[in-house]
Amino acid sequence: MRNNRNFCNRSENEQIWMMKNTWCDKCNAADFGLKDPIEYEENGKIIVEGKCSICSSIVLNEVLVEN
Numbered sequence: 835m836r837n838n839r840n841f842c843n844r845s846e847n848e849q850i851w852m853m854k855n856t857w858c859d860k861c862n863a864a865d866f867g868l869k870d871p872i873e874y875e876e877n878g879k880i881i882v883e884g885k886c887s888i889c890s891s892i893v894l895n896e897v898l899v900e901n
């Protein structure tokens with residue numbers, strides 16, 4: 835079960851940070867960045883999903899909940 839969240843509600847700095855701090859399984863490398871980010875909640879985890887800016891495969895980022 836997936837609940838969509840609005841990635842755009844995050845502050846600009848946070849968005850930039852999350853789009854930079856990525857891991858791509860296909861490139862097997864970190865921090866290539868992602869594009870077209872969307873955010874959702876699944877099984878109590880908050881996920882930001884986008885496409886690797888190098889190879890365009892799907893990149894998932896789990897967001898650690900603050901507080």
Ligand SMILES: [Zn+2]
Nearest residue numbers: 858861886889
């Ligand atoms: Zn990649």
